[in-house]
Amino acid sequence: xxxxxxxxxxxxxxxxxxxxxxxxxxxxxxxxxxxxxxxxxxxxxxxxxxxxxxxxxxxxxxxxxxxxxxxxxxxxxxxxxxxxxxxxxxxxxxxxxxxxxxxxxxxxxxxxxxxxxxxxxxxxxxxxxxxxxxxxxxxxxxxxxxxxxxxxxxxxxxxxxxxxxxxxxxxxxxxxxxxxxxxxxxxxxxxxxxxxxxxxxxxxxxxxxxxxxxx
Numbered sequence: 001x002x003x004x005x006x007x008x009x010x011x012x013x014x015x016x017x018x019x020x021x022x023x024x025x026x027x028x029x030x031x032x033x034x035x036x037x038x039x040x041x042x043x044x045x046x047x048x049x050x051x052x053x054x055x056x057x058x059x060x061x062x063x064x065x066x067x068x069x070x071x072x073x074x075x076x077x078x079x080x081x082x083x084x085x086x087x088x089x090x091x092x093x094x095x096x097x098x099x100x101x102x103x104x105x106x107x108x109x110x111x112x113x114x115x116x117x118x119x120x121x122x123x124x125x126x127x128x129x130x131x132x133x134x135x136x137x138x139x140x141x142x143x144x145x146x147x148x149x150x151x152x153x154x155x156x157x158x159x160x161x162x163x164x165x166x167x168x169x170x171x172x173x174x175x176x177x178x179x180x181x182x183x184x185x186x187x188x189x190x191x192x193x194x195x196x197x198x199x200x201x202x203x204x205x206x207x208x209x210x211x212x213x214x215x
Contacts, residue, residue: 013078015070016196020189022064030057030110036130040122043129047117054114061107065100071192072096075150078199083157088149095145102138109135140181143188147172160198167191 031053034043047054072093079089109132113125147168155165168191174184 012070012074013196013199015067015074016192016199019064019067019071020192020196022060022067023189026057026060026064029053029060033133034129036133038126038129040124040126043126044117044120044122047113047125051114051117054110058107058110058114061103061110065103065107068096068100068103071196072146074199075195078202079150079153079157079159082159083153085153085157085159088151088153088156091149092146092153093149095142095147095149098142099139099146100142102135102142105138106132106135136181140175143175143185144172147175147188147191160195164191164195164198 031050033054034046038046072095076089076093079085083089109128113120113128113132117125151165151168151172153165154160154168155162167187171184171187171191174180174187177184
């Protein structure tokens with residue numbers, strides 16, 4: 001039982017890698033979705049012809065929401081075990097929760113549009129499409145809070161390399177500026193990858209091997 005627990009702790013940071021993989025997968029599979037200025041009839045035709053790919057994109061987004069919470073839980077545990085930055089860490093996890101809610105709502109909206117597009121009033125389908133296109137605000141707000149909270153915790157305590165904390169704060173500011181949001185989200189993905197890699201290395205380097213622990 002102890003070996004399973006230690007193995008789980010060592011592999012837990014991989015949740016960040018899964019998160020970063022799911023988001024581009026959702027975008028790639030979903031492709032170019034309808035713009036807000038498309039007519040209702042054109043939107044309806046699009047979803048009638050792309051039900052499978054849009055449903056797949058919705059599933060990827062839903063799983064991304066789950067792994068955003070997994071990653072935040074792992075990072076919060078890592079920081080709390082090595083520092084006393086409770087407040088900033090709580091802010092980071094709260095931001096991850098908002099991100100997860102935003103992704104889940106976008107996922108649900110996509111699934112709703114692809115459910116029975118031929119039986120929904122085109123105007124209603126167009127409204128759902130516009131709402132989904134503009135529902136990036138929760139993801140943006142959550143990303144700012146996540147990066148700000150974890151950035152302060154890391155830069156303040158050094159529980160992870162301090163430059164990761166300062167980088168998180170810079171990306172948090174960029175995420176709050178609409179013209180920079182796309183690039184900030186790319187930087188956020190890179191940050192998650194680096195943080196996950198650092199945690200994985202530390203867990204494998206410093207946690208005892210099963211044989212040593214059992215002995």
